[in-house]
Amino acid sequence: MIQARFAGSGGQGIQFAGSVLAEAAAVYEGHNTVQVSSFGPEARGGSTKCDVLISSRTIYYPRARSLDVFLAMNQKSSDRYYADLKEHGCFVIDSGSVSAAAELDAIGFPITQVALEEIKNVITASMIGLGIVVGLTKIVSDEAVIKALMDRTPPRVAEINRQALERGLKMGSRARRSVRPHVLHA
Amino acid sequence: MTKARQKKTSPKSGDGRKADPMRLVSGNKMIAEGALAAGCRFFAGYPITPSSEIMEYLAQKMPRIGGKFIQMEDEIASMGAVIGASLAGAKAMTATSGPGFSLMQEHIGYAAMAEVPCVIANVMRSGPSTGLPTKTSQGDFMQARFGSHGDIPAIALVPESPIECFHLTVRAFNLAEEYRTPVVLLSDEVNAHMRENVPMKIELEAEIRERREPEVPPSWYKHYPEEVMVRDRPMAVFGEGYRFHVTGLTHDHEGFPSSKRDQIIDCHTHLVDKVRRNAHRIAAAEKYRMREAKIVIVAAGSAARSAKEAVKMLRNMRIKIGLFRPITMWPFPKKQLQEAVGRKAKAVLVVEQNFGQMAVIVRYYMPRRMPVVHLNQVDGELIEPEKIIAKVTELY
Structure with a gap:
């Protein structure tokens, strides 16, 4: 079973990134998948996290306990959840907004910066983050995640999201050569 | 015994979709889909976390299929509207969570007493009172049974997964029609906000039970049965010529208030026994x-x-x-x-x-x-x- 967590602040697109990953796994790759969203009591803002569990077997307990993959988009969620990572788990941070201690083996990417400077839309940061996670770990195939994204996005914003996701996939794949995250199986 | 075990999908093979296509759906959405599949055409409710998605989904769907959706001023009124709609012939439901469920109790008791079929989806959250709106709990097991005053014929179903949310919602409507009583679906926040594999096309586990029209002329019609614990009996639509009276008071076979001792015993025994004596069929x-x-x-x-x-x-x-x-x-x-x-x-x-x-x-x-x-x-x-x-x- 693979356990992935995306966390950040409300409005960053964390839940959306999580659902795209979950749908890629369930709809396009036929895995048993559970996606759990959790929120604070606030209507907006606050912290948010999205867990995605992917398995070839029936998933009973729908909670992530030892994370294979963790994407932290802000400092608060990084501090709060890095302890849930399993040993040698893949820890991806937005280097612009998270400063993790070096011993945590975090892999930093300038996610928000790329979203602002290259894609010119800060809201696409979560798509870049998703792309990096998939490119780095290959939990699902690139095609599956792109298809899942295109299925979910209204045409008006499809192109910019796709651009961001593909940019992320490229960043992740490139890093994969040097980082070599532990092999993951659903 | 109903079983809604999650189907195990085969692991990834090749590139594309599986022969048995899946989608990812939350428990709340499955309750809404189950309701529509069961023939629900009326929803009245008041939004409350973690049940609101049921309402949101039905607000979009209901008008398109000729159903009615109303957002009421509160949960008491919601339940009142549901009872009215059901008497007027529609399969009706509402959805809520703990605090709203508490408010609905008065009318749930009324629906039980007046024998009005309806479904209440209670997506449990932490209580008492406002508690923890976004967190889970199973604190309403007893409220579903003893929430109303007096003895009511309680039926409550507890789903464990989104797919079971679907099947049990359908069953809730079937039971409501069969026993002419409110049926409670006790889902919870975990199911509500969790998305899980569900087959693209869901096969119903049982036939949909439609409301039976009376086979007798209006002058012979008795809205409430003369023998006790009768299930699955015809029910006339209010306002179509069949005369009956609906009240929360202890009533006779035509629905009029009664204080005759044998009629009181009949009324109460029937209410409780129709579920108690048929427990083996329901449980x-x-x-x-x-x-x-x-x-x-x-x-x-x-x-x-x-x-x-x-x-x-x-x-x-x-x-x-x-x-x-x-x-x-x-x-x-x-x-x-x-x-x-x-x-x-x-x-x-x-x-x-x-x-x-x-x-x-x-x-x-x-x-x-x-x-x-x-x-x-x-x-x-x-x-x-x-x-x-x-x-x-x-x-x-």
Whole structure:
């Protein structure tokens, strides 16, 4: 079973990134998948996290306990959840907004910066983050995640999201050569 | 016994979609889809976390298929509208969570007394009062049974997964029509906000029960039966020429208030007995890896998912343990439980997300010598399998 967590602040697109990953796994790759969203009591803002569990077997307990993959988009969620990572788990941070201690083996990417400077839309940061996670770990195939994204996005914003996701996939794949995250199986 | 076990999908093969296409759907959406599949054409409600998605979905869908959707001013009014719609011939439902469910009790009692079929989806959250809106709990087991004053014929179903949310919603509507009574669906926040694999095309587990029209001319029609505990009887649509009276007062066969002793007894006995005496038809449970189980876990709804994980892990360690999962909380599947536990079990462990509401019932149906141990968690998080394992190891 693979356990992935995306966390950040409300409005960053964390839940959306999580659902795209979950749908890629369930709809396009036929895995048993559970996606759990959790929120604070606030209507907006606050912290948010999205867990995605992917398995070839029936998933009973729908909670992530030892994370294979963790994407932290802000400092608060990084501090709060890095302890849930399993040993040698893949820890991806937005280097612009998270400063993790070096011993945590975090892999930093300038996610928000790329979203602002290259894609010119800060809201696409979560798509870049998703792309990096998939490119780095290959939990699902690139095609599956792109298809899942295109299925979910209204045409008006499809192109910019796709651009961001593909940019992320490229960043992740490139890093994969040097980082070599532990092999993951659903 | 209804079973809605999750279908195991084959692992990834090749590039594209599977032969059995899946989608990812939340429990709340499955309740809404189940309602539509069951023929629900009226929804009245008031938004409340974690049930609001049911309402949102039906607000979009209802008008497109000729149904009616109303957002009422509060939960009391919502339930009132549901009763009215049902009497006027529509299959009707509402959805809410703990605080709203408390407000609805007055009208749930009315619907039970006036024998109006309807469905209430109660997506449980942590209470009492406003509690923890975004966190889970199973604190309404007892409220579903004893929330109203007087004795009501309570039927309550507890789903453990999004797909079961669908099937049990359909069943809730069928039961409501069959027994002409409000039926409660006790989902919870875990199911509500969790998306899980669901087949693209869902096959119904049972036929949809439609409301039976009276076969007699209006002058012969009796809205309330003359014999007690009759189920599945015709029900006229209000305002179509069949005269009957609807009241919350103890009533006679035409619905008019009565204080004659034999009619009072008939009215109350019928109400309670139609469910109590048919409990064997309604009660449902799932047995999970119960073979030679020395310790039997009893858990329902989302807590049963943690319990299944625990059972799986313990069985791998060759510890003989099984899970008994009530699918109907009311009527409680007592016979199934007694058979499942049998004489060989050493103890029964009741796992629930409250301070022991179901444990009281389990204790009541177990022989005196059988230890019934509680394991409760009320912090708003789904109970961890490790906690269950630790408790079982202690007892084993």
